[in-house]
Amino acid sequence: MNEIKADEKLDLRGVVCPINFVKTKLKLEEMNKGQILEVLIDEGEPIKNVPRSVKEEGHEIIGVKRIEGAFRLLIRKV
Amino acid sequence: MAEYNIKELKAGGFMKQKEKDLFSVRLRCAGGYVRSDQLPKLAEIANKYGRGHMHLTTRQGIEIPYVHFNDFDKVKKELSKVGLEVGACGPRVRTVTACQGGICSHGLIDAQAIGKKVDKKFFGRGGLPQKFKIGITGCPNACVKPLENDFGVMGKIEKNFNEELCNYCGLCAEVCPVKAITVNGEKLLYEEAKCIGCAECVLVCPTGAWEKKQDGYAVYVGGKMGKFPALGQKVFDFVPSEDKLFETVEKTLEFYRKEGKKGERFRETLDRVGIDYFKEKIK
Numbered sequence: 001m002n003e004i005k006a007d008e009k010l011d012l013r014g015v016v017c018p019i020n021f022v023k024t025k026l027k028l029e030e031m032n033k034g035q036i037l038e039v040l041i042d043e044g045e046p047i048k049n050v051p052r053s054v055k056e057e058g059h060e061i062i063g064v065k066r067i068e069g070a071f072r073l074l075i076r077k078v
Numbered sequence: 079m080a081e082y083n084i085k086e087l088k089a090g091g092f093m094k095q096k097e098k099d100l101f102s103v104r105l106r107c108a109g110g111y112v113r114s115d116q117l118p119k120l121a122e123i124a125n126k127y128g129r130g131h132m133h134l135t136t137r138q139g140i141e142i143p144y145v146h147f148n149d150f151d152k153v154k155k156e157l158s159k160v161g162l163e164v165g166a167c168g169p170r171v172r173t174v175t176a177c178q179g180g181i182c183s184h185g186l187i188d189a190q191a192i193g194k195k196v197d198k199k200f201f202g203r204g205g206l207p208q209k210f211k212i213g214i215t216g217c218p219n220a221c222v223k224p225l226e227n228d229f230g231v232m233g234k235i236e237k238n239f240n241e242e243l244c245n246y247c248g249l250c251a252e253v254c255p256v257k258a259i260t261v262n263g264e265k266l267l268y269e270e271a272k273c274i275g276c277a278e279c280v281l282v283c284p285t286g287a288w289e290k291k292q293d294g295y296a297v298y299v300g301g302k303m304g305k306f307p308a309l310g311q312k313v314f315d316f317v318p319s320e321d322k323l324f325e326t327v328e329k330t331l332e333f334y335r336k337e338g339k340k341g342e343r344f345r346e347t348l349d350r351v352g353i354d355y356f357k358e359k360i361k
Contacts, residue, residue, distance in 0.1 A: 048253045052183075052281040061284030064247035071249075 004063060004074055006038035007031065012050075013040050013070050020046050021053045028059060028077050037075045040067070047071050091164035092150065095143065102133065102143040103153055104165040108197035109176035109190045109214075110138030119160040127153050137211070138175050139165055170204040171331070172211050173197060179216020179233055186277055186293050187233030189216040192320065196231075200327055207338035207347070210331065211302075218276040225310040228344040229330055230298040231323065234275030236291045236316060239268060244287035250279035275316070294318040297326055300345040300353070308345050313357055329360040 010027055012020040024039055031037060041050050051061055054075055063074035091104035105120075112120075120140065124132055129144040145153055157163060165173045176193025179185030193214040200212065214231045215222035224230025248261040258272035259279060275296070279288045295317040301310030317323050333356060338347040348356055 043252065047249065048278065048282065051249060051284060055281075055284070064245075064249055064284060066248060066252075071252075 007035040008037045010039045013042055017045050017049045021050050031077050033077055035077050039073050040070050042070050091166055099147055101145050102141045103145045105140045106163050106165040106173050107139045108174050109193040116160040116162055123153055123156050139173055166202050169206045169208050170202055171200045172209055174212045175222050176214040177216050177222045182216055184219055185216035186235050187216055189214045205335055207340050207342045218274045225298050225301045226303050227301050230301055230310045232296045234296050235277045235293045237280055238289045238291050240287050243285045245285055249282045250288055253278045253282045295323050300348045302343050302345050333359055
C-alpha cells in the first residue's frame with residue numbers, strides 16, 4: 001500500500017467517536033470519485049467503528065497499516 | 079362497592095398498592111414499544127383515573143399508579159381505544175422485553191420484531207409454577223440482559239472466511255473482543271471455539287473475506303434476579319430459524335409446567351432436576 005499516493009490526509013488520532021467518522025465523511029464529501037483519503041485513527045473503539053461506518057457509506061478501504069498505537073487507512077471514494 | 083379478587087386482578091396486571099382500594103395498572107408494552115399517538119391517551123388516563131404521573135418499569139413497561147378498582151373497566155376501555163391493554167403479573171409469561179436490534183448499528187437480528195412475535199404467541203400463558211420472563215437481545219452486547227431472564231435470546235451470526243479475498247490487514251484481529259483471530263504476516267489463524275458470533279470481524283473487514291453466512295439465536299435459560307439472583311445458562315449455541323426458536327419456547331414452557339413445583343422459579347426447577355435432563359427433554 002506504500003505505493004498508493006493519497007490525495008488528502010486526515011490525522012484523527014486523539015479524536016473520539018463519532019467525531020472521527022464525521023470528519024472522515026465530511027472530507028470524503030469534498031473529494032472527487034476515485035480519489036484516495038488517508039486517515040490516521042486510534043486503536044480501540046475508533047478502529048472498530050470508523051472502517052465499518054466508511055464501508056456502510058459505500059466507500060472502499062484499500063489499505064490498512066498498523067503504526068504505533070494507531071492505524072493508517074487508505075479510503076477510496078466511491 | 080364492587081367485590082374484587084386480588085389474585086384475578088394481579089393476573090390482569092393490576093398491582094395492589096399500600097393505599098386502600100388503589101392499584102397500579104401495568105401495561106403490556108412488548109419490547110418497550112409505545113406509539114406517540116398512545117401517549118396522550120395514557121396522560122389522559124393518568125390524569126383522570128390516577129394522580130397525573132406514570133412509572134417506567136425495569137421491564138420496559140409503563141404503570142399508571144393510584145387507580146381505584148371501581149375504574150378498572152373504564153381504564154381498560156380507554157386503553158383499548160389506542161390499541162393498548164394491561165400487562166401480566168403472577169405465575170405466567172410476562173411481557174417480552176427486546177432491544178432495538180433492528181436499527182441499532184450493533185444489532186444482528188430484528189429483536190423488536192421477534193420480541194413482538196414471541197409476545198403475541200406466549201404473553202400471559204398461565205398454568206406455570208411461577209412467573210416466566212423472556213428477553214430478546216440483538217447481539218452479544220446483550221443490552222436487554224437475556225441472562226437475567228427465565229428464557230433469554232441473543233442474536234448472533236455464523237460466518238465464512240474467504241481466504242482468497244483476505245489481504246491480512248489485521249483489522250479483524252484488532253476488533254475481535256475474544257481474540258479468536260490472529261494475523262501474522264500473510265497468515266490468519268482462526269480459533270472457532272472462541273467465537274461469540276458478534277460479527278465485529280464481518281463488519282470491519284475491508285475486503286469481504288469475512289462474510290456472514292446466516293444469523294440466528296443463542297438461547298439461555300434459568301436466569302433470574304430477586305432475592306436469589308442467578309445468570310442464565312446457555313442451552314443452544316445457535317438456533318437458526320424463528321420457527322425453531324418459537325418451538326424451543328413452547329417446549330420449555332411445557333417442561334416447566336410439567337416438572338416445576340408450585341411456586342418454584344424455572345431456575346430452581348433446573349437446579350433440582352438438572353440442566354442436562356432439561357436439554358435431553360427439549361432436544
